[in-house]
Structures are given as C-alpha cells and as structure tokens.
Amino acid sequence: MQIKRNVSVHCLLLFVCMLSVSSADQSVGEASGLIERFDLRHSPLKLESVGGKDNYIEALGEQASIWGTAAGALEAWAYPFKLAGNLTMEFSTDGGKAFAPVSGLLIGQTATPQMAQLHYAGKRFKMTQTLFVPRNLPGGAMLLDIDSSVDLQIAVSFKVSLAPMLMNTKDKPAVHWDSANKLLRAVEKDRKVELLVWSPLATLHEITQSLPYYPDYFDKYKYAYIHASSGTYFLAACGNYYRQTGDIDFIRRNFGKLRKMLDWCASAVDDDDGLLRIGPKEWGSSESSFAVGKDTQMEGMWLCALRQMEYLAKAMDDSKLAERCRRMAREAQASIEQKFWDEDLSS
Secondary structure, three states, X not given: OEEOOOOOOOEEEEEEEEXXXXXXXXXXXXXXXXXOOOOOOOOOOOEEEEOOOOOEEEEEOOOEEEEEEOOOOEEEEEOOEEEEEEEEEEEEOOOOOOOXXXXXXXXXXXXXXXXXXXXXXXXXXXXEEEEEOOOOOOOEEEEEEEEEOOOOEEEEEEEEEEEEOOOOOOOXXXXXXXXXXXXXXXXXXXXXXXXXXXXOOOOOOOHHHHHHHOOOHHHHOOOOOOEOOHHHHHHHHHHHHHHHHOOHHHHHHHHHHHHHHHHHHHOOEOOOOOOEXXXXXXXXXXXXXXXXXXXXXXXXXXXXXXXXHHHHHHHOOOHHHHHHHHHHHHHHHHHHHHHOOOOOOOO
C-alpha cells in the first residue's frame, strides 16, 4: 500500500489494510505488520445498493465525517475544519508500473448507522473499503479488506486543506513524514489544527522523499521516472528560466543537453500527427494515463517545450534548430486542435 503526498484538529485518520490469510499461515499478518481479518458486525438497520458512480456515501459522527460520491473523491472533516479533500484510491497489479482507479471496479455499497462500505471486484482481487467515524471523537478510519491472488499495490491520494468551514487559508500546512512510525503529520501555521495520518503499510510516493531509503538508486537506475512527458518539462523549464533571468551562460553550457533532450522527445513523436506517444510500459502526464497512446496534458507540454526551444535556439543564433521547432510546433498545434478539441462542449 502506498500513500501519495499531499495529505491532512487534534484528530487521527487511520488508513488500515487487512489482508486475507489462511489458517495455515496466520503468521503473515504479524510478520508484515498487517491486521488479521476480523468480523465487522452490521447493524439490523442496513441499506444496500448496486454500485453507482453518483451514489452518495457518508460516515458521520458528532465531531467528524467522511463523505462524498461512491465512485468519486471523498472529503474528511473534523468540525469546523475540512481536513482533506480529493481522497481517491488507485491499484496496480504489475509492481507499480501502471495504476488504475478502483472506482472503475465498484459493484455495490452498504450503509449502516455506524459505518459505510464500498465493494469492489476486479479480475484478480476483490476489496471492501469501510469508512468509520466514532460518535464523539474528531477522527475517522478507513479499513481495506482485500482478497487477492496477485501482489497488489494500493495508492491513496488526498490533498491537505485544514481550512475552517466556508473559509480558505492563506498559508499551506507544514507536512512532516515520520518513517519510523509510518505517520504523516500536517500542522496549520497558527497551530490551531493538526492532522495525523497513519497506516501500517504507508510509504510516501515522491522520488525525492524515497531517496534516503535507496541512496544508491541512481547508481542502479538511470532514470527516475517512466513518464513519457518528463523531457518536455525539462525543456520548458529551461526556456522559462532564460526568459526570467537572461542567464545566457547557463543556456550555453547546457545547450547540448537541451538538444539531446529535444531529439529524445522527437524520437517518440507519431509521424502521422506530430504528437508524443505513450509507450506500452510508460506513463503519460500522470500515473493514471497509461494504455491510451496520448493525453492532453502531455501534448500541451510538448507544444510548450517546442515553443521554448525555438526561443532558446534563436538566443543561440541557431536558425536551423529554431525553424525545426517552429515547424514541429505548427504540426502539433494543428493535431491538438483537431483531435482533442470538442466544439460541442467548447473544451
């Protein structure tokens, strides 16, 4: 299980994972730090329905709540503060190479006075997500009950808020990751609100935060990311840097690298439309854009990168490269407008 960065009054949100273990292998839960399966007793008052993406779901207490739509993003509250929003889950069965939203596997939901449940079923695993909020405490828990025939990774993402109800905050909360206790702590600037997020399997997602655990990572692996769009951000960043600073010496020192990166990006261009392709084992602009061939954000960044490289080429008096970038940008822009623009929706 992975927890992505961006998480969030004197309260505790628990993310607990419970796996199925046979009687012959009861040591699995203890050895891995997981919690062995236990029965969840339903109330005599119970409502059940088939999965519907617009179905409302909530776990409510007197001081806290977790609520949202069944196949959408959830929000967590400890009144009167919004702790976090955009809480979603994705799964991977191929070692983390590709993730897909669990919402696409939703088959049903259950509501009782003390908890709310969402039920998912895939080809190789099934999972029940239970949301629980105590009656009179400012916190909540999410329990994952999983049966899987394959190694499974679950990525939970959510965005810290810590804003008072119907208000916004000017400063972002300070976030600290306690690796020893697998605890994420977010604190509002004036220390009026504090959020603790814990899971027995929690790890942070970003490469830079993982490096302390793998200090020799770049000795073993040449690249940090498998996003097909990574190179476009490098080219765009250098163009923006020069526009803001006028540091031509920096551009001159790194112009060879910029040209190599442009050539690498160009090698992934589809000759039919001038747009970047997402490889079969790569991600596009996000972990969820795989097996689609192309995505809008990546193509927009490709167009931005080409325009920035044309600008840098002119600064380096390389008219041939500038013309090449201008030509590729024209083709990419025309394809974006043709393939990604919906006139009826004006989007």
